[in-house]
Amino acid sequence: MNDNQLQRYARHLLLDAIGIEGQRRLLASHALVIGAGGLGSPAALYLASAGVGRLTVVDHDTVDLTNLQRQIAHDLSRVGQPKAQSVRHSVGAINPDVQVQALVQRADAALLDRLLPTVDVVLDCCDNFRTRHLVNAACVRHRRPLVSGAAIGFDGQVSVYDSTRDGAPCYACLFPPDVAFEDVACSTMGVFAPLVGIVGCVQAAEALKLLAGAGTPLAGRLLMLDAMTMRWDEIAVARQPGCSVCG
Numbered sequence: 001m002n003d004n005q006l007q008r009y010a011r012h013l014l015l016d017a018i019g020i021e022g023q024r025r026l027l028a029s030h031a032l033v034i035g036a037g038g039l040g041s042p043a044a045l046y047l048a049s050a051g052v053g054r055l056t057v058v059d060h061d062t063v064d065l066t067n068l069q070r071q072i073a074h075d076l077s078r079v080g081q082p083k084a085q086s087v088r089h090s091v092g093a094i095n096p097d098v099q100v101q102a103l104v105q106r107a108d109a110a111l112l113d114r115l116l117p118t119v120d121v122v123l124d125c126c127d128n129f130r131t132r133h134l135v136n137a138a139c140v141r142h143r144r145p146l147v148s149g150a151a152i153g154f155d156g157q158v159s160v161y162d163s164t165r166d167g168a169p170c171y172a173c174l175f176p177p178d179v180a181f182e183d184v185a186c187s188t189m190g191v192f193a194p195l196v197g198i199v200g201c202v203q204a205a206e207a208l209k210l211l212a213g214a215g216t217p218l219a220g221r222l223l224m225l226d227a228m229t230m231r232w233d234e235i236a237v238a239r240q241p242g243c244s245v246c247g
């Protein structure tokens with residue numbers, strides 16, 4: 001690390017669990033963020049501020065005025081612009097040393113198969129089950145850890161799915177792809193503005209721990225937040241032998 005990096009990341013270097021070696025791992029790492037909205041905004045900003053060397057951000061959508069209530073990577077001047085490119089500009093303003101690839105497209109299986117061999121961790125910050133299952137299946141195929149979050153109304157959840165760990169489930173173990181789950185949109189149900197920030201920040205924290213080799217990941221545990229009472233609940237989850245994806 002150069003002198004500027006030693007100063008920028010000084011508070012990480014003071015942490016025994018990270019230190020110089022952990023920060024070097026962050027600087028050399030590559031994170032993939034699927035979705036540049038409510039969850040992807042804080043996740044990407046904290047990954048960048050913490051010194052993750054490369055970010056790839058995938059989102060097909062554009063910034064809308066209604067997004068600004070909660071999607072903190074965007075501002076009024078970028079309404080109508082692609083969200084992925086907006087995140088790239090925000091990251092550059094915080095930490096210009098981070099290399100950001102902004103892909104303005106949907107995350108389909110072909111794109112995921114092209115990207116995953118090059119990344120160290122995947123953050124699923126999307127808002128629909130179809131994409132979550134595509135991302136999960138790709139992470140299982142390519143043996144990459146997946147940090148998944150979701151938020152609607154006042155309810156949020158987050159977990160790490162890493163099928164390379166003994167007994168750890170994948171996303172499909174909890175939410176089988178052959179079971180019909182109804183996608184609930186913010187446009188119809190609403191979402192509490194800070195909720196996506198809380199969940200997205202937890203996603204960033206879990207990704208940084210995985211990349212730096214610090215602490216214990218959320219693999220095998222599902223955190224659920226009721227923001228109305230500010231109560232966290234945790235349930236243990238295990239790999240399902242009959243899972244169609246990782247079983």
